[in-house]
Amino acid sequence: MPHLENVVLCRESQVSILQSLFGERHHFSFPSIFIYGHTASGKTYVTQTLLKTLELPHVFMNCVECFTSRLLLEQILNKLNHLRSSEGGCSTHITCETFNDFVRLFKQITKAESLKDQTVYIVLDKAEYLRDMEANLLPGFLRLQELTDRNVTVLFLSEIVWEKFRPNTGCFEPFVLYFPDYSIGNLQKILSHDHPPEYSADFYAAYINILLGVFYTVCRDLKELRHLAVLNFPKYCEPVVKGEANERDTRKLWRNIEPHLKRAMQTVYLREISSSQWEKVQKDDTDPAQLKGLSAYTHVELPYYSKFILIAAYLASYNPARTDKRFFLKHHGKIKKTSFLKKHEKITSLVTLQLLTLVGHDDQLDGPKYKCTVSLDFIRAIARTVNFDIIKYLYDFL
Amino acid sequence: MFHGFQFVKMSSRKSKSNNLIHAEYLSQVQRILRERFCHQSPHSNLFGVQVQYKHLIELLKRTAIHGESNSVLIIGPRGSGKTMLINHALKELMEVEEVSENVLQVHLNGLLQINDKIALKEITRQLNLENVVGDKVFGSFAENLSFLLEALKRGDRSSSCPVIFILDEFDLFAHHKNQTLLYNLFDISQSAQTPLAVIGLTCRLDILELLEKRVKSRFSHRQIHLMNSFGFPQYLKIFKEQLSLPAEFPDKIFTEKWNENVQCLTEDRSVREVLQKHFNVSKNLRSLHMLLMLALNRVTTSHPFVTAADLMEANQLCSMDSKANIVHGLSVLEICLIIAMKHLNDIYEEEPFNFQMVYNEFQKFVQRKAHSVYNFEKPVVMKAFEHLQQLELIRPMERTSVNTQREYQLMKLLLDNTQIMNALQKYPNCPTDVRQWATSSLSWL
Numbered sequence: 107m108p109h110l111e112n113v114v115l116c117r118e119s120q121v122s123i124l125q126s127l128f129g130e131r132h133h134f135s136f137p138s139i140f141i142y143g144h145t146a147s148g149k150t151y152v153t154q155t156l157l158k159t160l161e162l163p164h165v166f167m168n169c170v171e172c173f174t175s176r177l178l179l180e181q182i183l184n185k186l187n188h189l190r191s192s193e194g195g196c197s198t199h200i201t202c203e204t205f206n207d208f209v210r211l212f213k214q215i216t217k218a219e220s221l222k223d224q225t226v227y228i229v230l231d232k233a234e235y236l237r238d239m240e241a242n243l244l245p246g247f248l249r250l251q252e253l254t255d256r257n258v259t260v261l262f263l264s265e266i267v268w269e270k271f272r273p274n275t276g277c278f279e280p281f282v283l284y285f286p287d288y289s290i291g292n293l294q295k296i297l298s299h300d301h302p303p304e305y306s307a308d309f310y311a312a313y314i315n316i317l318l319g320v321f322y323t324v325c326r327d328l329k330e331l332r333h334l335a336v337l338n339f340p341k342y343c344e345p346v347v348k349g350e351a352n353e354r355d356t357r358k359l360w361r362n363i364e365p366h367l368k369r370a371m372q373t374v375y376l377r378e379i380s381s382s383q384w385e386k387v388q389k390d391d392t393d394p395a396q397l398k399g400l401s402a403y404t405h406v407e408l409p410y411y412s413k414f415i416l417i418a419a420y421l422a423s424y425n426p427a428r429t430d431k432r433f434f435l436k437h438h439g440k441i442k443k444t445s446f447l448k449k450h451e452k453i454t455s456l457v458t459l460q461l462l463t464l465v466g467h468d469d470q471l472d473g474p475k476y477k478c479t480v481s482l483d484f485i486r487a488i489a490r491t492v493n494f495d496i497i498k499y500l501y502d503f504l
Numbered sequence: 505m506f507h508g509f510q511f512v513k514m515s516s517r518k519s520k521s522n523n524l525i526h527a528e529y530l531s532q533v534q535r536i537l538r539e540r541f542c543h544q545s546p547h548s549n550l551f552g553v554q555v556q557y558k559h560l561i562e563l564l565k566r567t568a569i570h571g572e573s574n575s576v577l578i579i580g581p582r583g584s585g586k587t588m589l590i591n592h593a594l595k596e597l598m599e600v601e602e603v604s605e606n607v608l609q610v611h612l613n614g615l616l617q618i619n620d621k622i623a624l625k626e627i628t629r630q631l632n633l634e635n636v637v638g639d640k641v642f643g644s645f646a647e648n649l650s651f652l653l654e655a656l657k658r659g660d661r662s663s664s665c666p667v668i669f670i671l672d673e674f675d676l677f678a679h680h681k682n683q684t685l686l687y688n689l690f691d692i693s694q695s696a697q698t699p700l701a702v703i704g705l706t707c708r709l710d711i712l713e714l715l716e717k718r719v720k721s722r723f724s725h726r727q728i729h730l731m732n733s734f735g736f737p738q739y740l741k742i743f744k745e746q747l748s749l750p751a752e753f754p755d756k757i758f759t760e761k762w763n764e765n766v767q768c769l770t771e772d773r774s775v776r777e778v779l780q781k782h783f784n785v786s787k788n789l790r791s792l793h794m795l796l797m798l799a800l801n802r803v804t805t806s807h808p809f810v811t812a813a814d815l816m817e818a819n820q821l822c823s824m825d826s827k828a829n830i831v832h833g834l835s836v837l838e839i840c841l842i843i844a845m846k847h848l849n850d851i852y853e854e855e856p857f858n859f860q861m862v863y864n865e866f867q868k869f870v871q872r873k874a875h876s877v878y879n880f881e882k883p884v885v886m887k888a889f890e891h892l893q894q895l896e897l898i899r900p901m902e903r904t905s906v907n908t909q910r911e912y913q914l915m916k917l918l919l920d921n922t923q924i925m926n927a928l929q930k931y932p933n934c935p936t937d938v939r940q941w942a943t944s945s946l947s948w949l
Contacts, residue, residue, distance in 0.1 A: 126801040133535050134542040136797065142826065144833040144895075206616040206626060242615045242676075251543065252587070253613065266896050267826040275675065276582040276707060281794060284824060287833025289932060323836040323877075324884060376883050463907050479909050 110159055115299065116292040117152050120285055124156055127281070128259075131162070131224045136281045137251035140233075140262045140271075143285030146328035149263045150231055152285070157227060163189050163220075164227035169235040175243055179208040182228060183215065190218040205246050209253050216256045226258045233262035237271060244271065248278040290322060297328075297335055305343070309353045313342050316360055320367045325375070334370060337381055341366050341388045412452045413488050417496060419462055419478040420485045425501045527805045529758045533749065537800055540746065541793040544588055551742050551789070552734040553589060559728055560703075561593045567666050567701035568603045573693040575702040575723055577674065579709060580730030583790030586705045589730065590670060608656065608667045614676025620685045623677075624648055631656065631667070645684045646691075653698045666699035674704030678714040686715070690722035732787040739783050739792075744770045746789075747796055747810070765809045775812045778819045785823070795822060827919060830895060831927035836935065837880060837888045839928070840866055843942045845898070845917045846924050856901050856914040859889050863911075869941050886911070 114121060127135055141149050157164040165185045172178035183200045191197055202208050216226060228250070230236065236244045246253065247260045264271075268282050288296065294314055301310035317335055325331065342363045345351040351358040366388075374384045408416065453476065456462045462476045478485075489496040497503050550557055556578075566572040578586045598604045610630045617623035624645065628637055636655050642648040656664045669689060671677055677686055693700045704711075712720060734742070747766045753759045769775050782795055798818035799810050831842070844865040848857045863885055870878045892898050893915070901914040919927075928934060928942055 123801070126804075129534060129538060130531060134538045136542055136794075142830075144830070147833070204616075204618065204622060206618075206622050209616055240618075242618055246615045249615075253616065257543075265894075267830060269826065270896055278582070279790065279794070281798075282824075282826065284826065284829050286829070324880065324888065325837075326833065326835045371884060372881050376887060378883075465907075477907075479907070481909065481911070 110155070113159075114148070114152055114155055115296050116288060117148050117285075120148075120152060120283070121156060123283065124152070125160075128160070128162065128225070128227075132257070133225070134251075134257055135225055135259045137258075137278065138248045138260045138262065138280035139283060140264070140268050140280040141283045141285060142264050142267055144287050144326070145265050146330075147285045147287055149285050153229055153261060153263065157229070162227055163224055164229060165189070166229045167231065169230055169232045169239075173235065173239070175205070175240045176203055178239070178243070179205065183208065183211050186212070186215050186221070186226070190215060190221050205240075205242055209246075209250075212250075212258075213254050213256060216254070216258070224257065226256070227261060228258065229261045229263065231263045233264040234266045234271075236262075241273070245273055245277040248280055252278070287326060288328065290318065293318065293322075293326070293328065293331065297331060300332070302339070306353065310339075312356060312359075313339065313363075316342075316363060317367065320364065320371065321375075324371065330375070333381070334367075334375065337374060337384055338363070338367060338370060338388075340385075408456075408488070409452070410492070411449075412456060413492050414494075415449070415452055416456060416461060416478065416480070417485065417489055417492075417494060419456075419476060420480065420496070421499055423478040425499070526758075526808050529755055530803060530805060530808060532754070533762070534800065534803070536749065536753070537747075538797070541797040541800070550585075550589070550592060552738060553585060553730055556728045556730060557589060557593065560589065561596060563726075564593055564597050564668065564701060565600075567668065567699050568597060568607045569600070571666060571699040573698075573700045574726070575690055575693050575704075576726040576728060577704045577706065577711060577723075578728045578730065579706055579711060581732065581788065582707050583786075583788035584730040584732050585789065586707075586730055587672065590703060590705065594668075594670075606665050608665055610667060610669050612669065612671045612677075614671070614673030618676075618680075620645060620680050623680075623685050628652060646688050649688050649692070650697070653692065653700075656698070664698045666701070668701045669703065671702065671704045674706040675708045675711055675714060677704075678711070683716050683719050687719050687722070690719060693724075694722050734787075736780065736783055739787070740770055740776070740779065742789065743779060743792065743796075746792065762809065769810065769812060769815070772812050775815055778812075778815050782819060782822070791822075795819060798822065825923070825926075827897075827923060828927045828930070830897070831919070831924070832930060832932070834892075835888065836938065837878070837885065838892055839931065839934070840869065840878060840938060840941075841885070841888055841892065842897070842917070842919065842924060843938065844869070846921060846942070849917060849921075856916050858914050859886065859911040862889065875937060 110121060111118060127139065129135055141153070143149055154166060157166075165182050167178060167182060167185075169178065172181055179202045180200065183202055187197050187200060200211060202211060216222060228247070230247065236247070247262075250260050251258050262271075262280065268280070294311070297314045297317075298307065298311045301307055314335065317331070317338070321331060321334060342359060345355070345358055345362050346353055370384070373379045374381060379387075453462065457464060457476070461478070461480050463479050465475045465477045480488075485496060560576070560578070563574050563576055567574050578589065580586050594609065597607070608631060610627055612623060612626060617626055627649075628634055631652060633652055633655050637652070640651075642651065653664060653667070656667065677683070680686075689700070689702050692698060693702050708714070712725075715723065744766055747769075748763045749759045751759070782791065785791075795815070795818050798821055799814040802814045802817070803810060831839075834842070841862055844862045845857060848861060848865055849855075863882065866878075866885065869875055889898075893900075897919060898915045898917050901916060925942065928939060
């Protein structure tokens with residue numbers, strides 16, 4: 107398949123193994139094939155492209171989308187029905203509640219002229235979710251060829267290894283195929299492939315080199331890297347666009363982009379801010395530290411007294427009881443006393459926000475005990491807003 | 505159909521026409537062998553189970569011809585040939601004239617009929633009695649089943665047709681409520697109502713423990729064991745027979761060449777080593793079929809015969825360590841976290857750890873002067889930690905609850921030290937300082 111190599115990069119050996127496994131249309135193949143590899147290593151893409159290019163009758167299912175057995179089985183049958191009656195004409199929706207019905211209906215559908223004498227492929231993506239569905243689904247699909255006595259092969263795609271799928275009493279072992287992770291050279295090749303036409307390939311390749319230099323030790327996920335490449339390219343091109351440097355001034359370009367990428371790692375990579383906010387930052391050239399992030403501390407606006415209750419809870423949770431006298435005798439007048447009822451409401455609202463949690467049983471009516479579950483950074487941010495230096499009061503920092 | 509040797513005489517066109525012939529024959533070879541390896545075609549021979557086969561076929565004949573009721577369990581590990589045995593026996597049985605007209609078969613499978621209601625409907629369907637049952641409502645399972653069997657009675661004779669029930673994944677039926685189906689089937693097989701043969705296939709050796717007392721007492725306690733009890737010499741013979749082409753193959757010369765090649769393979773030392781390794785891991789024929797299928801995949805028109813190298817490659821593919829493969833694709837930061845966890849396991853003797861502990865251990869490494877390149881922010885390290893959790897390389901000790909913060913949740917590492925060190929050896933471009941840190945956590949030595 108010459109043009110397949112242009113569409114599917116760096117995966118020649120996996121493509122050829124799969125092709126030889128599929129064999130000729132009417133030949134039998136392994137009843138089940140289990141393909142595993144890291145996320146974004148091309149499993150879904152290669153399988154889909156190969157099946158489409160070779161025009162083999164297949165049904166592609168995602169186990170996250172079809173999370174109950176009924177959804178999964180019905181969709182498979184309906185898609186197969188569409189395959190066999192490809193001349194249009196809307197056929198009735200098939201319902202299927204159990205695996206027993208599925209096998210029976212499957213046998214009926216695959217008797218059709220357009221589907222018999224050919225291997226039918228069922229691809230189950232994100233197959234790790236099958237383990238959480240009904241217990242007979244996974245072993246049933248592994249032996250579907252035997253149960254239905256038809257020429258069918260089921261492919262399982264997952265990032266979890268096969269040993270974690272095997273049921274207790276064993277099952278029909280599939281053929282296990284590994285999709286290796288991309289090497290740094292492969293990543294460079296694939297990322298450089300989607301360079302925008304206005305700039306030269308070398309220019310883009312140099313940019314990808316810098317990007318990988320910053321991110322490769324942390325993350326090898328192709329999807330993440332592509333996302334970061336697209337987001338940060340305008341900033342990289344900025345000096346060239348403004349006329350301050352030309353395409354070959356690698357040092358200047360590097361000096362411009364490197365701090366920006368480092369900041370990206372702390373914000374966009376962690377999904378602390380959204381990509382649209384990031385793009386705005388680049389355009390307006392504002393300092394990203396001033397941006398309102400998506401994380402907890404900037405979004406929770408607590409009323410004044412609740413903040414003090416939270417600080418008190420934190421101190422109570424983390425300071426040993428005997429040190430309380432030492433910290434609090436002198437300053438005890440600072441915190442005003444509010445009425446008891448209001449305090450109780452504020453505490454329940456803090457529990458709902460999961461800043462405090464209930465420790466012990468609900469039926470302890472006279473003294474429910476709470477624990478503060480916020481991190482040090484969070485409580486410091488809160489304390490800062492009320493001008494309270496919490497560090498002075500923490501035992502661990504003495 | 506041209507004969508091979510006609511083309512062989514014309515030497516100038518020999519290689520090209522040989523190629524054409526090969527292509528067509530190879531396609532046929534693929535078809536036959538694939539059916540044999542993947543689909544368990546019924547023409548395969550029985551290896552080493554002749555005694556069990558005789559036992560089974562006798563039992564079936566007694567039910568089918570003499571009207572005697574029987575029950576038997578066929579027990580054997582996965583891939584030992586239980587389904588193949590029963591299918592072979594049924595095929596031979598149906599070749600007897602009076603049997604094929606009389607005897608009915610019902611095939612049930614524990615994976616498909618997950619409760620007794622579905623099982624009963626399936627039985628009705630397979631006995632073609634759906635019209636007879638119609639809309640009747642029955643008080644109990646037993647009533648329903650006896651109605652079905654009554655309906656099979658022939659008009660003039662008082663005895664009914666013999667029915668053979670084959671229950672695959674028999675142990676799953678033992679998990680149904682009250683084991684109603686099993687109780688009723690065995691009950692009927694003990695009482696003389698209908699000639700019934702109940703044949704259960706299971707991989708569980710302790711199947712009798714799973715049966716309730718009343719079910720067990722009605723079972724005849726006949727068991728046929730298939731234990732893959734052949735040795736390596738017989739394994740070699742099976743290998744040769746499975747890979748050889750049958751005599752009915754259209755071209756005699758090609759068949760001879762192919763089978764001769766197979767004979768050479770059997771005598772080749774490296775092939776024997778591969779087979780010995782495979783045999784030591786798993787004796788059953790299913791895994792042998794997978795090996796042969798992988799070797800067959802490499803057969804093309806330019807490479808028309810299976811070679812020893814093909815078998816060695818196939819063995820490599822079959823015996824990869826999958827966790828090591830996953831570790832191979834981790835980022836350097838994730839590898840550092842795994843090494844930090846390894847050190848914690850060594851110091852605290854496999855006690856569970858949490859993210860904060862791993863982070864502190866990692867910081868000890870980072871704070872050495874030369875390693876500031878690994879000084880990542882804590883949230884970035886947390887994201888790497890969560891990725892490891894997603895890959896199921898680390899596992900929380902108990903299910904995530906809101907009561908503890910994520911950083912303090914106790915986890916366990918699911919890799920052992922040898923796996924980690926082996927994976928590090930193969931890790932591409934592993935930085936030397938990381939590798940050195942892995943071998944020793946002591947920074948001041």
